[in-house]
Each structure stands twice: as structure tokens, then as C-alpha cells.
Amino acid sequence: MTIIVTDGGIETALTDRLGQELPEFAAFVLLDSAAGRTALHEYYAPFLAVAREHDLSLVLDTPTWRANADWGGRLGYGADDLARVNADAVALVRELDEGDPQPAPEIIVNGCVGPRFDDYVAGERMSAAEAEEYHAPQVRALAEAGADRVTSVTTLDAAEGIGVVRAAAASRVPVFVSFIVGASGLLADGSSITEAISEVDRATDAAPEGYLINCAHPSEVATGIARDAGAAELDRIVGFRLNAAASGDDGAGDEPRAFAEAELALRDLLPLTTVFGGCCGTDAPHIAAVAERAQRDGAADDANEAPIRRG
Numbered sequence: 089m090t091i092i093v094t095d096g097g098i099e100t101a102l103t104d105r106l107g108q109e110l111p112e113f114a115a116f117v118l119l120d121s122a123a124g125r126t127a128l129h130e131y132y133a134p135f136l137a138v139a140r141e142h143d144l145s146l147v148l149d150t151p152t153w154r155a156n157a158d159w160g161g162r163l164g165y166g167a168d169d170l171a172r173v174n175a176d177a178v179a180l181v182r183e184l185d186e187g188d189p190q191p192a193p194e195i196i197v198n199g200c201v202g203p204r205f206d207d208y209v210a211g212e213r214m215s216a217a218e219a220e221e222y223h224a225p226q227v228r229a230l231a232e233a234g235a236d237r238v239t240s241v242t243t244l245d246a247a248e249g250i251g252v253v254r255a256a257a258a259s260r261v262p263v264f265v266s267f268i269v270g271a272s273g274l275l276a277d278g279s280s281i282t283e284a285i286s287e288v289d290r291a292t293d294a295a296p297e298g299y300l301i302n303c304a305h306p307s308e309v310a311t312g313i314a315r316d317a318g319a320a321e322l323d324r325i326v327g328f329r330l331n332a333a334a335s336g337d338d339g340a341g342d343e344p345r346a347f348a349e350a351e352l353a354l355r356d357l358l359p360l361t362t363v364f365g366g367c368c369g370t371d372a373p374h375i376a377a378v379a380e381r382a383q384r385d386g387a388a389d390d391a392n393e394a395p396i397r398r399g
Contacts, residue, residue, distance in 0.1 A: 091363070093135075093142075093145075093147070094135075094364070095375065096366030099115055100370075106127045112162055112163060114154035115128070115153065117163060132181070134371075135375060138376045139195075141379070142383055144379055148196070148198065151180075152174050152177045152230070154202055156170070174199070178233035178234055182234065197237075199235035199239070203242055213247065216248075217251070224255040227256050228258075237263060237264060237297065238263050243267050243268065244277065246284045246291075249265040262297050264296055264300060265288055266329065267284055267300075269309060270308065271334065271336070272312075273311035273313070273314070280315055282316040300328060301328050302367045303367045303368060304367075305330060305342075307334060307350065310353075322358055326360070328363070330370075332370050332374065333368070344373040344374045348374065348381040348382075351364055352385065
């Protein structure tokens, strides 16, 4: 099966590989300086190289996980500033491959819409209507700037996902929802993956193009999928962007080959998934390992399907 790869954990790679300081873990601030823009180019470049080498389509997130009202406000960015940086982020990613003598096969610019809050506090959660109103300005800015699609990333509950999906529908841009699960394989509000997918689909007439899981270790995702094995909602999951380390683990986490094996093993549980990439603690070597392992698996599948010749 042909896969689509993504970039990795942009914030952790910018700090660990490129030595950048990210206030409030916000990568979008780098758009406002020449040195910061250079660092962003240096972050993305190895992923483009992986896509070229393996002839794979590549999804690149905009550096806008924190570019919403609450997080932007902490950094002194008002509404007009945030509209500008969201648009600028799309333009930067769109231009990465321009003029290259060997362009990547296909670059999909994904407008990254992060959550309002990092932690789940029941009394502070938004309703779906509140989430739509909150995220609409960012979704609109990303859509108007020409993002190919937007994704609600590290989504803690169905209500926030519903809000982003409705905002995307209003801006006429394709949308995905990517949930985060913990060690139990459940979302932060205690719902299962399939319960969350079902709730979003019911509230939006199944408007999302598909669902992903991100910012969790492959073992945690496997636990969540196994909990709901056989549920039809699992067929709505199109991919994974996962962490190198499990929740609470210290250190760098899985090295690239082990990460690739663990992430691609999830295809045994969900064979329809096609998008594979990284989140916290992952960088270009992890994505290269995913591409290499998928290529080997594909070659083995082709060999197994070769016709038998009789002499």
C-alpha cells in the first residue's frame, strides 16, 4: 500500500535540533524574524528530501499550533497579528519547494489548528458552539491563505473537534480531526476513540474528510483501537502522527527504526490507514525510517503477490 508521510514534531525538533527558544512552545513566533524563518526552512528541508527520495506525497503542518487567541494573547499577538501570521505560515510552507530542481512529488499544506487549552479541566471546556466561534478566525485565515486543508490537532474532546469542523465548513476548506489519547487509549474526557468519532460525525453530518490520532505513543494508540476492535467508526481513521516516547517516559523515546515498526504495525489493526508521521520527539530520521520500512513492506507484498510460473 502506498503511504503518505508527514513532517515530525515541529516544536521539539526546532528546540532540540535547531536550538530555537519557543515561548509558550509557540513555533509561529519564528515567522517574525529572518533568523526564525531560516530555522523553519531548516526544519522542513529534511522532510522534503525524504519525500523526494522515496517518491511519496508529503503533508506539512503549518507552524500554527499556538496561533489562536489565548496563546497568541500571552505573547502579545492581537487578532490582526494572528490573522497575519496564520496567512504567512501557509505562504512559507507553500513556497518551500518552489524553484527546487527536484521538487517533492506532492506537498499538501495542512493548516494546523491547536487546542485552546493543553489540559482537560471539565469546568473550563467549551461547547461545540463556543469552539466554533473561538477557532473560526484562525480557520478562516488559513483557508483564505490557501491551505489545502485544516486539521484540529491534539483534540481533547469531541466538542472542540465539532467546533473546528463547523468553522472549516463555513470557510469551505476540507477538514480533519486528530484526537490525542493517553496511556489508557482514551481521550482526556474518558471517551473512547470511536465514541469521539461518532459524536463529531453525528453533529456535522460526517463532514470531516477523516480522523487521525496524534501526540500519543503507538502502544497507547494500539490500546485504544483494541478497546473498540471491529467498530465501524475505526474505518474513519486515515492516519497517525505519533510520539517517540510513551506518556510520562523520560528520555528520547524510540529510536527511528523502532518507532517506524511500531507505527506501521498499527496497519495490522487498521489496514485502511495511509498517513504516517510524527509528533513530539520525532524528527526527519523517524519519518525516513517510516518511508524505508513501508517501502520494504510494499516490496515484500508485491513479491508475495507475484504470479506463480509453471515450467
